Amino acid sequence: MQQNNGLDKNQLISFALFSMILIGAMFYFQNKQAKEQQLKDAQNKTAVSQKVAANNAKPAIVTNLNDSVKTASIQQIELKNKELTLGISTLGGQISKVQLNEYKAYNKKTDVNDKPLLVFDKNNSSYGFQFKDKTGKIFNTKDLVFSPVQNGNSVTMQTSVNGAVIQFIYTLLNKYTVDFNVKTQGLSQLVADQKAEFVWDYNVRGMEKGRSQEQTHSEFNYAFDDYNSFDYDGRTTMEEPKEKLNWLAVKQQFFTAVIEPQKGFKNSKGSQDMIEEGEFLKKFNFNGQVDLANNELNEDFKWYFMPLDLPMLKSYDKNFDELLPLGWSFIGSLNRWFFIPMYNLITSWGLAAGWVIFLMTIIVKIILSPVMFKQHKLSAMMKVIRPEIDAVNEKYKGADAMKKQQETMAVYRKAGVNQMAGCLPGLIQVPIFYALFRFFPNMIDLRGKSFWFAKDLTAYDDVIKLPFNVPFLGEHLSIFAIACTVVILIYTVMTAGNMQQPTQEGMPNMKVLMYIFPITFLFFLNTSASGLSWYYFVSNAINILIILVIKYWILDEKKIHAQIQQNKTKGPKPEGKFQKRMREMMEKAQEQQKVQNAGKKK
CATH class of the missing domain: 1.20.5 (Single alpha-helices involved in coiled-coils or other helix-helix interfaces)
Known part of the structure; x- marks a missing residue:
């Protein structure tokens, strides 16, 4: 507990000056693409597509499954609405390009989000249906060449394999949804199994500033039990041999690609591997089984390419809102029903995002102020009875540790001091800390929002560049992280004086550990969202002011001493x-x- 060594009004003035200098330093550091052409008239485009298909696109007919797929002209058919631009390739009849028109990806050269945001592009995604023929050989639709017929925002891809016809029909619906209908005819003459394997290989492309943070948020997510249950897997493998998956998503920090089979995936399994450097973050592979009816595949699927925007995700009523990693149980509820509504309310006032976070911090501190007052009152009481505690430690020095602890507790009881009450503020702040740890890096409304020198509050600021890489820090120093570390260190110095030193040999010195904690916090915050660092800076600066106000204007140590003496006369x-x-x-x-x-x- 605090042993105040003369924290006088001069120090209060010093702290105020320090805060002004720090904030002044922050101010000092602060500082399209044209829209794509609209779609041509549907009838003209259909005519052009059919003409190209007739002249150039010959469907690949495999007369023998041992033969290679015949070469043909590969083309890409474009479908577009306000939110999405799709490219569907005749190779594999698969979606080969997905651009989210209303968002931009991070550009390392300009240090802002100004690149086209491409979920699929440059062959980073490949999917298809894998079949086993009656001789035991495997063939996959992603290796076949299809011929296209387009009608407005719908395109039919068709190919033939030994007389069997396979059709993929894509229809771009409103917003972020793509209908994907699969039809076959004559497949029963080729295949022996009553199943097909949906195989998806996908290398996720980095879209945000901060590679390690985005890698951490890139993972498998899936729903099962009729959309009522949800799970995720950020490890190396995922195995769901018993559950029927209602949808499977590969989620990144702010965007996701989801495949939804009408009848579900069975015997699902997948793997994911980190990619250490370059354009891509992680390599995903998924394999899920779909049933054939009479050895034919006739099933409806849907693709979704979405931003992780909570109201939009909830509007689908398919448990998509679980894709937003707000935390489990109470933590998630705290974000959904407290922090997000609070953020939305304050944002509606027209304030910059940084000042929204500032006001959020003040509101949280006001709510917690009664608990903090009790904590600091306990600190003052502990300071008053410290001489008696020291006397007990001296009297029983070298004696039985259990006896010493019992006598110490007896002093607390006589004085009416409940040690456990000091743990309450810390316990209350743990879920708040973790909720905000989830909130700031995943709130898409904060993505790309600048504040002072931070160009994106969901990523770190790197105004201070380092000429070399420091382990766990990287090649930069975040000013917000440094500022936060400084105020945490000041707060620790002001509160660690009250902490009792270890009386047993070999026990760790908690005061030393408390001083080490702010330094380790720098390593944690340096690559985290700058909005998180800004929140903790404001929070701890307010903590310091609260301590000073309580010490000089609210609590009177003489009255506390008199109260303790009165408690002793009443008995424990x-x-x-x-x-x-x-x-x-x-x-x-x-x-x-x-x-x-x-x-x-x-």
């Missing part, structure tokens, strides 16, 4: 259940130790 306060249980456990342990010592003497 009744034990709480927890205190009683602790005392009984200590007494029982002490008895057992006496028995063991007596046995050793015999």
